[in-house]
Amino acid sequence: MSPQPSNAVATAFLGLDNFNDYYDPALKRARQALLERTGVFIVEGDINDIALLKKLFEVVAFTHVMHLAAQAGVRYAMENPSSYVHSNLAGLVSLLEVCKSADPQPSIVWASSSSVYGLNTRVPFSEKDRTDQPASLYAAT
Template sequence: MPTPPDTSKTLKLDRYNNYLRKIHSTKLITASSKLLFRATLLIALILILFFTINYPPLSDTPHHVPPHHRLHHHSLLSTSLFSAGGGAAWEKQVRLSSTPRRTNGFSVLVTGAAGFVGSHCSLALKKRGDGVLGLDNFNNYYDPSLKRARQNLLSKHQVFIVEGDLNDGPLLTKLFDVVPFTHVLHLAAQAGVRYAMQNPQSYISSNVAGFVNLLEVAKAANPQPSIKAGEEIAHTYNHIYGLSLTGLRFFTVYGPWGRPDMAYFFFTKDILQGKSIDIYKTHDQKEVARDFTYIDDV
């Protein structure tokens, strides 16, 4: 009988080819991920450079911004270094505030904790039994006394707010070293549509650079916390580093302890003073609708 053909060499060759294809595919995916990450950072840097060149600081032309809307960019670094170097008593406050009281409770870092939404979320988490540590730079985009009042309210519920800035890497690193956060609720951002057009640099610093800095510290933490934030930059860090991220979009929030620059405050004030309220229409004279979200629904 004829000897059957030897297929072992063919099988080995097929397995080797499959192995090479897998290696090649893995390299392509890794290269694509790195390229996407670098492209995102490059775009962010280009935006920062563009706004720096084309939009000088408004301190040179103070008449463009009302006095109560001028942000005092004092040395945030020196403030945060003071907070970060607070010693044993400071660390004790940080740990105590961030320690959950319920079984399987979360340990949450809330950025923008002295803000409208941030203060309500901090209080809700604390009442649920989670550990909550706040971070806020207390800028004066609107009257800082309202933020201090929110801080006092949270303090009565054992929520400690660290005064510092997202762009201060050493402070963030210190916080993540002291506390193994399970979650980060990122609510620190520069607000105000008109203010964005007048002072775009503040938005790049807070909403882009500060967010990237937070992600950099979070990805290096062990364990990595889950971050509630958005959008394309967050997607990039999720894709490359595996950070668990959730984007939140809520529309025009209102309620107790709200921001004084919101429309409903102006409407109420004008109504109480017997003044009329302007209702705007579209270019073809159609009614304009707008959604509002109550703070407890957030």
């Protein structure tokens, strides 16, 4: 392996997961182990834990934040709506607030779900399609 040029920038990836049991936590742990072998480090915690987020931003000068966190599952939203508000809405706000205070301020990529397009029958979906008529709480969050 050749040495890196002196102007090379070190790149590291850090993930945050609460390892809830909506999907099998053992599967998540196995994926965590695979990711860590490739240099992606996973911190166990809640996206609404402002103290944890602030600490992570103190330790790491993030240049980019890719927000993929969400409580998944359309049907489960009917049984446990507060989980969706907590994770999908409040979690986004918590992350944005910490990013806003960070120095440097990172670029943010926020992923969504095709569920936001509601009952739209047009295929393929377009980011220009309407999203103001969600068909579920999951889609709305």
